[in-house]
Amino acid sequence: MRTTLIAGNWKMNKNVDESLQFAKDLINMYNTKKNIEVLICPPYTALYSLGKKFKGSGIKLGAQNMFYEESGAYTGEISPDMIKNCGAEYVIIGHSERRKYFGETDEIINKKLISALKYNILPILCVGENLSQREKGQEKNIVRKQLIEGYKNISYADASKITVAYEPVWAIGTGKNASSDQACEMASFIRTTISEIYDYEISEKMLILYGGSVKGENAAELLGKKDIDGALVGGASLKADEFIKIINSGSKKTGDQL
Numbered sequence: 001m002r003t004t005l006i007a008g009n010w011k012m013n014k015n016v017d018e019s020l021q022f023a024k025d026l027i028n029m030y031n032t033k034k035n036i037e038v039l040i041c042p043p044y045t046a047l048y049s050l051g052k053k054f055k056g057s058g059i060k061l062g063a064q065n066m067f068y069e070e071s072g073a074y075t076g077e078i079s080p081d082m083i084k085n086c087g088a089e090y091v092i093i094g095h096s097e098r099r100k101y102f103g104e105t106d107e108i109i110n111k112k113l114i115s116a117l118k119y120n121i122l123p124i125l126c127v128g129e130n131l132s133q134r135e136k137g138q139e140k141n142i143v144r145k146q147l148i149e150g151y152k153n154i155s156y157a158d159a160s161k162i163t164v165a166y167e168p169v170w171a172i173g174t175g176k177n178a179s180s181d182q183a184c185e186m187a188s189f190i191r192t193t194i195s196e197i198y199d200y201e202i203s204e205k206m207l208i209l210y211g212g213s214v215k216g217e218n219a220a221e222l223l224g225k226k227d228i229d230g231a232l233v234g235g236a237s238l239k240a241d242e243f244i245k246i247i248n249s250g251s252k253k254t255g256d257q258l
């Protein structure tokens with residue numbers, strides 16, 4: 001059985017004080033579970049203090065992005081070693097907001113994946129189509145291309161460490177989530193594509209998350225689907241009590257005690 005991963009992507013929200021307050025609230029409400037990983041991806045500025053705060057709590061830390069170079073004259077950028085040194089075990093790569101507002105291409109995303117893996121940081125690769133692509137029925141072609149280019153030159157052993165998050169752009173921050181059937185269809189398409197690039201075994205072991213307007217009230221239905229192993233949660237991860245509802249929906253999937 002695959003584990004379930006519930007990840008919070010705070011985007012550009014919460015200063016250090018607010019992050020620490022959230023961490024305190026979440027730790028108070030959260031009991032470590034066997035088959036669930038809980039992950040918080042705060043802004044860079046809060047990584048170090050949350051790394052300390054989460055130590056021993058069972059809650060994992062991730063960054064929302066990183067640069068692929070190791071060090072040097074790249075003003076404003078953050079390296080894999082820097083995020084790892086703060087305690088980050090995961091990094092989100094290729095989020096649609098990075099693709100849209102910061103011009104990240106599949107080629108850049110591929111370099112970031114390779115660099116994260118070199119530093120033993122677990123990448124969460126985001127893929128997904130926008131509204132006009134979905135309306136034209138192109139969602140599978142788009143996601144397939146993002147996967148093929150994203151995984152370029154990545155060895156079998158490294159590929160097995162990547163989690164993929166299917167995040168249809170039209171569902172992000174809009175309050176309109178993909179239906180559980182739409183999300184599951186794309187998750188199983190991602191599994192098939194990875195089995196074509198690598199093999200069946202890796203595609204069955206890998207985690208596939210759904211992201212896009214996941215909230216307490218729709219999490220159980222989305223997570224109930226066989227090919228969906230967790231959620232990447234934006235807005236609803238900003239409040240500890242809402243986020244814990246999503247974690248509890250994940251517990252129902254794995255049969256963990258609440």
Ligand code: PGA
Pocket residue numbers: 009167171172173174175211212213214232233234235236
């Ligand atoms: P949302 O964001 O949950 O606010 O839709 C999800 C994401 O962008 O990862």
